[in-house]
Amino acid sequence: MCLSNDVLLKMTGMEIEFPGVKALDGVDFTLRRGEIHALLGENGAGKSTLIKCLTGVHRMDAGSIVLDGQSIRLTSPQDAQRLGISTVYQEVNLCPNLTVAENIFIGRQPMRRGGIDWKTINARSSELMRRMGMDIDVTLPLSGYSIAVQQMVSIARAVDINAKVLILDEPTSSLDDNEVRRLFDVMRELKKQGMGIIFITHFLNQVFEVCDRITVLRNGHLVNEWGITDISRLDLVTSMIGKDMNEIYNLKKAEQRGDAPVVLAASGLGVPGKVESISLDVREGELVGFAGLLGSGRTETAEMLFCVQRPARGSVSMRGKPVGARIPLDSIKRRMAFCPEDRKRDGIVADLSIRENIVLAVQATRGFMKPMSMAEQQELADKYIRLLSIATPDAEKKVGELSGGNQQKVILARWMATQPDLLILDEPTRGIDVGAKAEIQRLMLDMCRQGMSIIFISSELDEIIRCSNRIIVMRDLQKAAELDGEGCDQSAILSIIADEETGREAV
């Protein structure tokens, strides 16, 4: 691992104050040429704020930025791009109705004879995507591709703008292992070309796999900067959260009684091309984990159970009564609840207040002619803000202005307020920090202890293993195996995901 000392970017004494909060307080950050530098910290630590100073979104109150030996002053994202600072944000910020190629070149289309040079655009886009290991038709609309591909497209776009500094803000949160590896190859390649890369992530193993240097922020302050070999994983986590890791992960699985009644029974659910045919039972107070790769049918199964996607065949029953749902409302009335994977698209209603977001599902089951009184709404909202410790000054703040972890908590609150028998959580901990993650896991287990049943879908095997009473492994659009949650280890699940034969042996 060669650490170059050739400083590319230096930020010193960065300070930003928002009304009531000091978001950054005297933070220094140094990026060298040809290094991958992890910027770590919990949500609200100031990572995003620091990045937004660097991309010209926020105006800083004090501090200086020196790029390539020259002091720079950024007033807009366009400024940053012109100076060679490119960013890929956590949530895909592209236009789904445009083609892949158009998305890569939007705003800087090569022209030829007064018209847009489509040939070059398509050819170069194809080439770029191939270099990232994606052989796809770049003339199709972006919306036809998975989130993973969309993420790669936004990286391709950032990389093509001859950047000196590339900022990756949680680019891996929606990628599977293969795609992550491919991304890392691309990152290493760019590093070799002398680009400085700032990598923000919540996955510590990825930090140790690909990064050269780590800077940790906490509560708007700089904690320290280390070379990758100078710090252990445990010390790193401790420095991020200021607490002992063991204390946070001191979770106990909810005990499961074998004689508990079956809450959810699904048989032969399927939609051609999405899920073959899946049957499962969930008992009262049981936490069933769904493991499997992206596109293995986990999300599709959840969506069929809740009737977001109406199953073409099969049946679902709750406590012995058939649900027969046509729309999600029918499922909600049978006491089911569903936190979808894509928080921004299917979860939050960004412009409405926290209160309105929390009461939404309860109110939907009542119908709009039987409104909850304002007092009831406020009581409900305040109760869950307290219970889930949602960080907000009051219930009237718009949900769109909260951090990812807090948005997730609001959606969780929306469903807890309906007092469901079965709660389906699709990647509830994606893109949120270690502390909030542990909090959500603890909440799930508490709810199970109180008799709620939970279906928990996650890409992170260790959290599935940590929480589940039973684990269902999905592969190739069907259920590949069902494992007991006790004494199950990661390698057993991995081998099932990877290959059928070894999978059987492992069971």
Added chain:
Amino acid sequence: MKAKLNRETVVRSKLLWAVIAELLILLVGFIMRPDFLSVQLMTLADGSRVLFGTPIDILNRSAEITIIAMGMTLVIALGGTDLSVGALVAVSGAMALKFLRWDVLEYPTPGDYTVMPYFLVILVPLAVCTLMGAFNGLLISKLGMQPIIATLILMVAGRGIAQITTNGKQFTTMYTPFQQIAQGYFLKLPMPIIITAVVILGVALFTRKTSYGMFVESVGVNPNASRVSGLQSSRIILIAFMITGFLSGISGLIYSSRISSCDSNNAGINNEMNAILAVVIGGTSMSGGKFSLTGTVIGSLIIQTIVTLVYFFGVVSEAIMAFEAMIIAVVIVLQSEPVRKFFASRKRSRASATGGAVRA
């Protein structure tokens, strides 16, 4: 936090600008003719005393647009538009006159009579317009048509239906109870003002005292999340279009009562554009989401104030449209985000300069 400042104040500050614009226009009127703002008591032929003056006239004349725009606010908050409202005004008027006169060959002279029972004269147009609104709503919510295309159908067909209803003839009536709708007085005020107030109150209560308003905003902001949370957007959309249809019907009755006649070609002409304009000036975004009924009322008043002002100063009738457009353009530019930001930043920098804060 900066985002919070901007976004939270968007609707409110748009509303603020709308109020300022309205006051400015009134001020201009006042400066040029001090009697522009005067309201007096006037004695009618039957001895009753009623209020009279330009402000009353503005309120009276804005009734049709304000009433339609109440429904349009909901439709726009859902991310749609309704182009058929003007045609529905014509349908409503034609239906009413048809039931008043029924067969002009049998009853050739207009007079103080109605052929069909009076309640049908009122109820049938309202029912037909509500059904037409339902037709719009079903095309959009069940067949997934684009609102502009779906409502274009009735925008064109509606006037045809109105023509057929009265065999292409312009019926007139002298039936007093019908004329009272627009020409009568109640509580010293012209009847349309009273009807408008009732409609505003009704829509406000329906949207804010039930959860309908929140559901509309939720579907307008994020239809996917709303569906997953159990909202039935098709029903919500259907209701919004039915309300708009119904309100267009009321508007049509007022209009035909004003002219004691029906006019399939000119009734409600441009009403759709004016209603949309009123909603937008009022601060509700065309892309859907949060809506403001108060804003819409002010938007409608601005439009009518401009029209009145223009008439008041005797601008030649050919130039009226251009003149109106000019003032509206100024209002909308004043409300646009860059302009509002410009004023906001000037205010902020002045504040920080006096506060002595250091800014990079």
